[in-house]
Amino acid sequence: MTPLDIYPQFGETRGSWFWDSGMAVVEIETEEAITGSGWCEDGCSAISLIIENHLSRLLIGQDAGEIEGLWDRLFRATLPYGRKGVALHALSAIDLALWDLAGKAAGKPVYELLGGPVKPDxxxxxxxxxxxxxxxxxxxxxxxxxxxxxxxxxxxxxxxxxxxxxxxxxxxxxxxxxxxxxxxxxxxxxxxxxxxxxxxxxxxxxxxxxxxxxxxxxxxxxxxxxxxxxxxxxxxxxxxxxxxxxxxxxxxxxxxxxxxxxxxxxxxxxxxxxxxxxxxxxxxxxxxxxxxxxxxxxxxxxxxxxxxxxxxxxxxxxxxxxxxxxxxxxxxxxxxxxxxxxxxxxxxxxxxxxxxxxxxx
Ligand SMILES: [Mg+2]
Structure with a gap:
């Protein structure tokens, strides 16, 4: 089943209508040469444009440890075209890269930064x-x-x-x-x-x-x-x-x-x-x-x-x-x-x- 199944010309495979099943990867590097990686899927060709043409301007030169503030600024800055969809995919990938980076800077796995494990597995x-x-x-x-x-x-x-x-x-x-x-x-x-x-x-x-x-x-x-x-x-x-x-x-x-x-x-x-x-x-x-x-x-x-x-x-x-x-x-x-x-x-x-x-x- 897909949402386009009601149209016979798109009933056979998801590939008949789906766009861009790739993955977008964001890397954020600090002056101390620590790199965090984040990623997202769906609409990736649009995501690189959003990040390169808009969001990078609000990230470069900022403190990568200010995850909360950066998230909020990027969310507010994408409101005219965002709120859902690819703008949020881009923001998600950036947020994941910032958490990866924060873990690497602290020498700790991300689950420790999130408050520690509440279960062993x-x-x-x-x-x-x-x-x-x-x-x-x-x-x-x-x-x-x-x-x-x-x-x-x-x-x-x-x-x-x-x-x-x-x-x-x-x-x-x-x-x-x-x-x-x-x-x-x-x-x-x-x-x-x-x-x-x-x-x-x-x-x-x-x-x-x-x-x-x-x-x-x-x-x-x-x-x-x-x-x-x-x-x-x-x-x-x-x-x-x-x-x-x-x-x-x-x-x-x-x-x-x-x-x-x-x-x-x-x-x-x-x-x-x-x-x-x-x-x-x-x-x-x-x-x-x-x-x-x-x-x-x-x-x-x-x-x-x-x-x-x-x-x-x-x-x-x-x-x-x-x-x-x-x-x-x-x-x-x-x-x-x-x-x-x-x-x-x-x-x-x-x-x-x-x-x-x-x-x-
Ligand atoms: Mg499902």
Whole structure:
């Protein structure tokens, strides 16, 4: 499912409409020759323009230790074209670079600067389970259980354009995974903004028997009334927020009582600085925070935040026969989960270096 699935010409692949799946990396260097790195995804070609033509002017010559003040000045300076979207991606990458830099300057891992760990390690959930056929999906789900994952997320294949047969196929996808893993593993499912309220209202009735841990991003990010109404319709916890920005955006989700679980992405929502503020809002409102996507930033964040019980991880499915050697890693020294759990490196800063070879291709 994607939000463009309702248009037949864009129904087959996300690549038919998606722009710029690359990554933008920001490096900030101090006079003492300490360099911090931050990064973001989505709309990267626009992000470099924003940083080079505007934000760098507000950073060069400033004190890199003033993370709070720099964040606020950049946010205010981007208001005429920002608040959400690529301007916030750029601000997020800069914020992450400043935290990495602060850790390196202090000789401490970022989770120590965030107040220290509140847990020794973090459970990760396996996020994959594309609708590739019952047999492959069940084998994949069973492999995750054997690898030690206690939770896993699948993708819905169909939405409002695919009628009752599509609804049945969605239900079968969930039933196959539940059947493969038994009752003691959490399973959840992602609609990636592809449904509407009436469709979701019918779907949740079909899905309730399978005890989903959450139903993710059923609607467009701004359609908070539908999220709030769906929460009243079903016992399934409702999640979203990977395309939401700043404390102000998440405050609207909370005021509408639209979600049980929010899923900010620190590379979009405003970095670690804003992620902490979003966590405070969540903690004061009985909402769980499970960040979108894997990465070193989310590991440090989850270690230091009581509101974050788990993070996302993208394993390579058991049926994928791509040789490991052909997968170029994005980072050097990125911690990898063992037995369904992960912890941060104790190196200063975020503890990784960006693999510059990914920019060569
Ligand atoms: Mg998602």
């Amino acid at each position: 973090i459970p990760v959930y396996a996020s994959a389970l594309h609708p590739v056929g019952a047999e492959k999906v069940q084998a994949e789900a069973k492999a995750y259980v054997e690898e030690g994952y206690q939770a896993m997320k699948m993708r819905f294949p169909y939405g409002p354009g695919h009628g009752i047969a599509g609804m049945r196929a969605n239900e079968e996808h969930v039933a196959n995974v539940r059947d493969a893993v038994g009752d003691d593993i959490e399973i959840m499912a992602d609609a990636y903004m592809g449904w509407d309220f009436l469709y979701a209202k019918k779907m949740v009735k079909r899905l309730e028997p399978y005890r989903l841990a959450w139903l993710e991003e059923a609607f467009l990010p701004d359609d908070l009334n539908s999220y709030a109404k769906l929460r009243q319709e079903t016992s399934i916890p409702i999640s979203g927020g990977e395309h939401e920005y700043t404390r102000f955006g998440f405050q609207q989700i909370i005021e509408k009582q639209a979600m049980d679980i929010i899923q900010p992405d620190l590379r979009r929502c405003g970095g670690l600085s804003e992620g902490r503020r979003i966590c405070s809002l969540a903690l004061a409102n009985g909402i769980t925070v499970i960040p979108h996507a894997y990465g070193p930033t989310h590991i440090h964040f989850a270690l230091a935040e009581t509101a974050v019980p788990m993070i996302e991880y993208f394993p390579i499915p058991s049926w994928d026969d791509l040789p490991d050697a052909e997968v170029e890693p994005i980072f050097h020294d990125e911690p990898q989960p063992q037995n369904g759990r992960v912890t941060a490196s104790t190196k200063p800063g975020l503890g990784v270096t960006v693999n510059e070879r990914i920019f060569a291709g």
